[in-house]
Amino acid sequence: MWAWPKQLRTRGIVGMNRRNIRYIGRYNDRRLYPLVDDKLKTKLLAERHGITTPALIGTVTTQFGVKHIREMITDVAGFVIKPAKGSGGKGILVVERVEGDRYIKPSGVALTLADLERHVSNILSGLYxxxxxPDVAVVEALINFDERFSAYxxxxxxxxxxxVFRGYxxxxxxxxxxxASDGKANLHQGAVGVGLDIATGRALRxxxxxxxxxxxxxxxxxxxxLVIPEWRTLLLLAASCYEVTGLGYLGTDMVLDRDRGPMLLELNARPGLAIQMANGEGLRRRLDLVEREAHGAEVSARVDFAQRQFARQGELPPPAEGVPLAGVAAGAYNGERFSA
Known part of the structure; x- marks a missing residue:
């Protein structure tokens, strides 16, 4: 689906070319990419800065180590196996519970130990x-799901x-x-994206x-x-990742743990643009405002600025169910292809 350039300009849509050149190219030093492209490095970096992440059970770095996966997950009720350098949710395997010699996914599908070993071997070979x-398999403890979101x-x-842009x-x-997304929070695989008001953490669309x-x-x-609890704490955590990584244009992915509160899952130096669809608004105005007016503040002041400046008021009723998002889902902006 395509849209007229004027429509995209009016809505402040940021396309891939502008994102890559104006923001990623200008504000993200490529030397810092390994800090976020490698989930294991991200986890260790976050822990050094006192940022909570899911507990690390262990890692598998060689094909020889694949046979030790059983020892690693013995007496663990649930766990996640993921590639350290994966992207887009690929290669993430969630085991919700263990029943004897069967490993049960959230969908109810049962896996064997041989299935787990094969998956880990594929991760090491660089499949994801x-x-x-070549990659490293990271095994993490399962997040204690906050049941307030069970209906969503x-x-x-x-x-x-x-x-997060320049810390804001x-x-x-x-x-x-x-x-459709097989229990994964990935929009490209069929997850639902819900835009959130920066001021309140309330659902927009x-x-x-x-x-x-x-x-x-x-x-x-x-x-x-839908309203996100501990919203300001979560924003403070996201904003602090600017100091942690040194990256000026950053995507922070977080979860709410029932016992530990907001936790950092991973960071992304090239965050996608689908967030504009979920919010029904382009990023351009907000990024321009930060470039023009916001400089050098502490974390809490940056969050104050964002909650004050980017609050959504007078929200229009949502469009009818299933209406295509022309001009946001896909289109052209100054001759460039827009893609989520």
Missing amino acids: SLGGT TYEGVPDIRVV PVMAMMRLSTA GVQFDRTRQAHPDTGHELAS
């Missing part, structure tokens, strides 16, 4: 990594993406897993497969009532 390079998600833990949280959304949604496709629960 950026550029297909299906067979998976929802996460919260916040785009400029836009946010929650990603809700669905049957929902989208799935580039079309609006007012209710979760599997649970049937309406999305308008």
Whole structure:
């Protein structure tokens, strides 16, 4: 689907070319990319700065070590196996519980030890990594799901993406897993994205497969009532990742743990643009404002600025269920192709 350039300019849509050249190219030093492209390095870096992350059970670095995976997960009720250098949710395997010699995914599908070993071996070979390079398998403890979100998600833990520019949280959304996404909070695989008001953490609108949604496709629960608890704490955590990484244009992915509160899952030096669809608004105005007016403040002052300047007021009623998001899902902006 395409849209006229004037439509995209009016809505302040940031396209891939502008994102890559104006923001990523200008504000992200390529020497810092390994800090966020490698999930293991990100985890260790976050822990050094006192940022909470899911507990690390262990890592597998060689094919010889694959046979030790069983020892690593003995007496562990649930766990996640992920590639250190993966992207887009690829290669993430969630085991919700263990029943004897069977490992049960959130969907109810049972895996064997041989299945786990094969998956770890594929990770090491680079099947899911950026550029297909050899990788490391990271095994983490399962997140204690905050049951306040149980009606909003299906067979998976929802996460919260916040785009941080020069240390200021400029836009946010929650990603809700669905049957289509196989329990993963990944929009490209069919998760629902819900735009969030930076001021309050309240839902603005929902989208799935580039079309609006007012209710979760599997649970049937309406999305308008979604409110993120501990919202300011979460924004402070996201904003502090600027100092942690030194990256000026950053995507922070976080979850809410029932016992430990907001936790950092991973960071992204090239955050996607689908967050604009979920918010029904382009990033351009917010990024321009930060460039023009916001400089050198402490973390709490940056969050204050964002909550004050980017609050959504007088929100229009959502469009009818399933209406295509022309001009936001895809289109052209000054001759460039826009892609989420």
